[in-house]
Amino acid sequence: MIDNDVILEVKGLTKEFPGVLALDNVDYDLKKGEIHAICGENGAGKSTFCNIITGIYHQDAGDIFLEGRKVAFNHPSEALKLGIRMVYQERNLIPYLTGAQNILLGEEPIKSKVFVDEKKIMSIAKNIQKKYQLNTPLDVPVSYLSSAQRQSIEILRAFLYQPKILLLDEPTSSLTESEANSLFSVLKRIKEEGVAVVLITHKMEEVFQNADRITIFRNGQKIITREKNEITENECIKYMVNRNINELYPKITPNAKDILLEITDLSDKVFLKNINFSLRKGEVLGFYGLIGSGRTETVEALYGLREIKTGTIHLENKQLIPEVHRMMDHHIYIVPDDRKEKGLFNSFDIKGNLSVSFIDQFTRIFGLINKRKEKKIARKAAESDVLRIKYVSLDQQIDQLSGGNQQKVIISRWINQEKITALILDEPTIGIDVGTKYEIYKMIRQLAEERDVAIIFISSELPELTGVCDRIYVFKEGSINGEFMRDEFDSEKILEYAL
Amino acid sequence: MTLNKNYTVILRRYGVLFALAVVFLIFSIMEPSFYSLRNVLSIIRQASITGILAIGLTTVVIAGEFDMSFASLAGFSGVLSVILMGKLMFGAMAAWGVALAAALGIGVINGLIVVFLGVPAVIETIGMMTLLAGVSKWLTDGSTYYSASFPAILPALGRAMVFDVIPSPVIIFVIFIVVFIILLEHTKIGRYFHAAGGNPEASKHVGIKVKKVKFISFLISAFTAGFGGIMLGSLLGSGTPGMGEGYMIPGISAMFIGAVFLTDGVPNIWGTIIGALLLSVLSNGFVMINLPFYMKDIVYGAVLIGAVSMVAIFKKGKIPGVDLF
Numbered sequence: 001m002i003d004n005d006v007i008l009e010v011k012g013l014t015k016e017f018p019g020v021l022a023l024d025n026v027d028y029d030l031k032k033g034e035i036h037a038i039c040g041e042n043g044a045g046k047s048t049f050c051n052i053i054t055g056i057y058h059q060d061a062g063d064i065f066l067e068g069r070k071v072a073f074n075h076p077s078e079a080l081k082l083g084i085r086m087v088y089q090e091r092n093l094i095p096y097l098t099g100a101q102n103i104l105l106g107e108e109p110i111k112s113k114v115f116v117d118e119k120k121i122m123s124i125a126k127n128i129q130k131k132y133q134l135n136t137p138l139d140v141p142v143s144y145l146s147s148a149q150r151q152s153i154e155i156l157r158a159f160l161y162q163p164k165i166l167l168l169d170e171p172t173s174s175l176t177e178s179e180a181n182s183l184f185s186v187l188k189r190i191k192e193e194g195v196a197v198v199l200i201t202h203k204m205e206e207v208f209q210n211a212d213r214i215t216i217f218r219n220g221q222k223i224i225t226r227e228k229n230e231i232t233e234n235e236c237i238k239y240m241v242n243r244n245i246n247e248l249y250p251k252i253t254p255n256a257k258d259i260l261l262e263i264t265d266l267s268d269k270v271f272l273k274n275i276n277f278s279l280r281k282g283e284v285l286g287f288y289g290l291i292g293s294g295r296t297e298t299v300e301a302l303y304g305l306r307e308i309k310t311g312t313i314h315l316e317n318k319q320l321i322p323e324v325h326r327m328m329d330h331h332i333y334i335v336p337d338d339r340k341e342k343g344l345f346n347s348f349d350i351k352g353n354l355s356v357s358f359i360d361q362f363t364r365i366f367g368l369i370n371k372r373k374e375k376k377i378a379r380k381a382a383e384s385d386v387l388r389i390k391y392v393s394l395d396q397q398i399d400q401l402s403g404g405n406q407q408k409v410i411i412s413r414w415i416n417q418e419k420i421t422a423l424i425l426d427e428p429t430i431g432i433d434v435g436t437k438y439e440i441y442k443m444i445r446q447l448a449e450e451r452d453v454a455i456i457f458i459s460s461e462l463p464e465l466t467g468v469c470d471r472i473y474v475f476k477e478g479s480i481n482g483e484f485m486r487d488e489f490d491s492e493k494i495l496e497y498a499l
Numbered sequence: 500m501t502l503n504k505n506y507t508v509i510l511r512r513y514g515v516l517f518a519l520a521v522v523f524l525i526f527s528i529m530e531p532s533f534y535s536l537r538n539v540l541s542i543i544r545q546a547s548i549t550g551i552l553a554i555g556l557t558t559v560v561i562a563g564e565f566d567m568s569f570a571s572l573a574g575f576s577g578v579l580s581v582i583l584m585g586k587l588m589f590g591a592m593a594a595w596g597v598a599l600a601a602a603l604g605i606g607v608i609n610g611l612i613v614v615f616l617g618v619p620a621v622i623e624t625i626g627m628m629t630l631l632a633g634v635s636k637w638l639t640d641g642s643t644y645y646s647a648s649f650p651a652i653l654p655a656l657g658r659a660m661v662f663d664v665i666p667s668p669v670i671i672f673v674i675f676i677v678v679f680i681i682l683l684e685h686t687k688i689g690r691y692f693h694a695a696g697g698n699p700e701a702s703k704h705v706g707i708k709v710k711k712v713k714f715i716s717f718l719i720s721a722f723t724a725g726f727g728g729i730m731l732g733s734l735l736g737s738g739t740p741g742m743g744e745g746y747m748i749p750g751i752s753a754m755f756i757g758a759v760f761l762t763d764g765v766p767n768i769w770g771t772i773i774g775a776l777l778l779s780v781l782s783n784g785f786v787m788i789n790l791p792f793y794m795k796d797i798v799y800g801a802v803l804i805g806a807v808s809m810v811a812i813f814k815k816g817k818i819p820g821v822d823l824f
Contacts, residue, residue, distance in 0.1 A: 305703060328706040336704050343704065347697040347765050356694060357705050359687055367686040413705065 005031040013062035022048040024220040035197040037207040040217035041433030054086045055079035083164030095143035099153045100125035132186045167198040176290045184210045241435045249467035250442045255282035255449045266311030271478040282452040286465035289475030295458045333414035337426035343410040351394040354378040357413035381416040404436035422454040515760040519777045526784035546779035547672035548727045553753040555723025557771045562716035563696030564620040568627035569724040574743020575631040576602045576728030581738040585646030599725045606721025610714040636740040644738040657734025755806040764810045
């Protein structure tokens with residue numbers, strides 16, 4: 001009986017990359033009509049696992065059984081043919097094609113043997129959309145859509161052929177709460193139809209609200225698989241990080257002092273409207289809001305990375321022109337939201353990625369670089385007690401580090417500066433494992449409380465803001481819609497202001 | 500297993516050097532005079548102008564832009580320098596100085612239009628390449644310009660011999676190599692070229708003035724083109740329209756051949772130098788073993804295609820500058 005339910009079974013799956021055992025003898029089974037969550041820290045092997053199941057990588061050892069038959073994929077298309085479908089990140093869409101054209105990409109209906117039947121494309125796409133109730137415009141080029149809408153298109157694309165197995169890797173990372181909810185109601189519906197869903201996510205609430213079973217990976221090994229009601233959230237985290245995390249957030253000793261930055265009437269040319277706010281020394285100020293609500297745009301405008309129309313910025317009562325180098329001259333630093341696009345230098349090693357912000361400290365006459373000093377400075381930053389980076393050698397390429405350690409590298413560029421007056425952190429914990437998240441929270445509080453640093457902490461995850469911040473501004477449609485002091489923090493109310 | 504992997508890495512990183520050695524060996528076996536000191540110096544001399552031009556191009560590409568006009572600019576600067584000496588009776592130093600300044604002026608225009616107006620570099624510099632080719636024809640009336648009143652010092656940069664054995668371009672080439680290795684690998688601006696080309700967004704976020712950095716890279720490419728040009732005028736002892744254009748394909752090829760040396764598809768100075776030497780060994784060897792005249796083009800074209808294919812295979816992420824096509 002039970003055996004009939006198992007659609008996918010994996011035995012002894014092993015995959016080695018140079019220097020890393022990404023998967024170590026993993027057994028796993030997936031049943032028809034279940035949502036099976038896979039949890040684990042970054043580098044635990046979740047993505048490698050998916051890539052093998054979908055035929056992108058080939059395993060070094062181990063077998064995959066689909067409906068009891070042993071299968072081996074040489075190419076992703078073979079897995080697709082057997083009904084194994086993966087929802088990719090939004091970047092896999094063709095920007096100038098419409099939503100409908102993207103959904104049917106490679107499967108276009110043909111009329112008169114030659115021409116693409118655009119009408120039919122639209123009608124098929126509309127049918128799928130109606131069936132799964134993901135409301136996204138289908139007739140405009142996807143480049144005009146928000147990232148959440150693009151993610152919906154990706155998901156609709158996966159539903160085109162009633163997959164038997166659907167794998168989703170962090171599907172809600174760019175979705176708003178309500179969009180995430182509608183995605184999960186879709187997943188529950190297709191589950192009723194017998195589709196097996198593999199859900200990979202860092203968000204524990206999502207797991208416990210939606211999954212039927214939970215499998216935990218750690219260091220390439222499968223630790224356990226449990227029915228959802230046989231395990232608690234805390235146990236899950238314990239298995240993931242292999243240590244007890246007593247608290248999710250560090251202890252808070254408020255330390256807000258005099259006003260450091262005062263922003264008045266800030267507007268940009270597109271959609272920021274009359275932003276007014278202040279930031280105190282030693283204060284952790286949260287910016288909450290949906291993606292696209294103006295949080296990132298506000299700090300970019302403030303930091304000189306976005307053209308402004310109106311607005312003045314005062315730093316301790318002196319007016320400051322918003323330009324990157326002026327901000328840096330005053331020891332105000334920024335950690336951008338998109339690690340890959342705005343943070344990392346892929347052609348540099350770890351050392352170069354760390355030292356780029358310290359370059360004046362090891363530059364001599366004629367702009368000559370002292371490489372020995374550079375290495376010393378980089379090592380000091382990497383091994384600082386505030387945020388310790390796990391690395392083998394400073395000469396390693398940066399892309400060999402896990403996401404969490406890459407983020408630590410970017411943050412370490414600034415927190416090890418001798419002087420730091422303010423630090424802007426834009427989604428610093430996105431796609432990062434629980435253990436590293438805690439280290440970052442601790443680092444934030446430590447900077448504010450011990451060095452009087454003023455901190456702006458932008459996040460889409462409300463719990464981490466209420467857990468770490470002294471005060472929160474709520475953004476909505478390009479302006480600030482509410483302000484909450486720590487003793488007024490009320491998740492439901494804050495959310496109300498954001499929606 | 501691990502040993503095998505190491506061999507692949509070594510082969511990949513030093514493959515170009517290996518190829519240079521193999522080609523050199525083959526020619527030496529076929530024609531023993533190939534590896535005489537005289538011929539080796541001659542090979543380096545032949546590589547020097549290509550190498551100097553390609554070093555500048557490499558700098559722009561590292562900074563994330565491209566310059567198609569470098570060879571045409573070299574021709575223009577060479578023509579201008581000999582015209583100034585022959586027609587306007589400039590001294591050699593003054594003529595070279597003016598030609599270099601004019602080249603830098605072209606670099607300023609390229610930089611302003613590409614970096615500050617946001618025009619794709621490849622397109623803008625193709626325009627500049629064509630424009631300068633026209634100016635060179637205009638200056639020379641479309642044929643080789645020669646004058647009996649050229650100053651005696653004219654051959655110093657291209658044809659002179661130092662200590663009776665070392666061709667002067669070899670010495671100049673070595674100076675350029677040293678300066679550019681220091682500039683790109685051991686200075687702040689060099690680091691900024693790599694950063695701006697590698698990830699312009701991240702560069703902005705750490706306070707690098709990306710536009711300024713890219714603008715400077717165009718000035719550097721214009722300078723090396725201008726200098727290569729006056730060397731060319733000195734070598735030929737005349738000014739001919741189109742005399743620079745022949746260096747375009749070798750220059751671009753040397754840069755791409757070099758991009759697979761040591762790195763995974765990122766252009767670099769050492770690689771470019773080895774690339775220039777490889778091309779020079781090939782063309783010198785072809786003459787030595789009497790290959791037909793058309794073989795050089797065929798092989799050069801094949802080498803360029805092979806080099807970019809290697810870059811495409813080994814590259815990690817984007818090739819700086821090249822995604823502009």
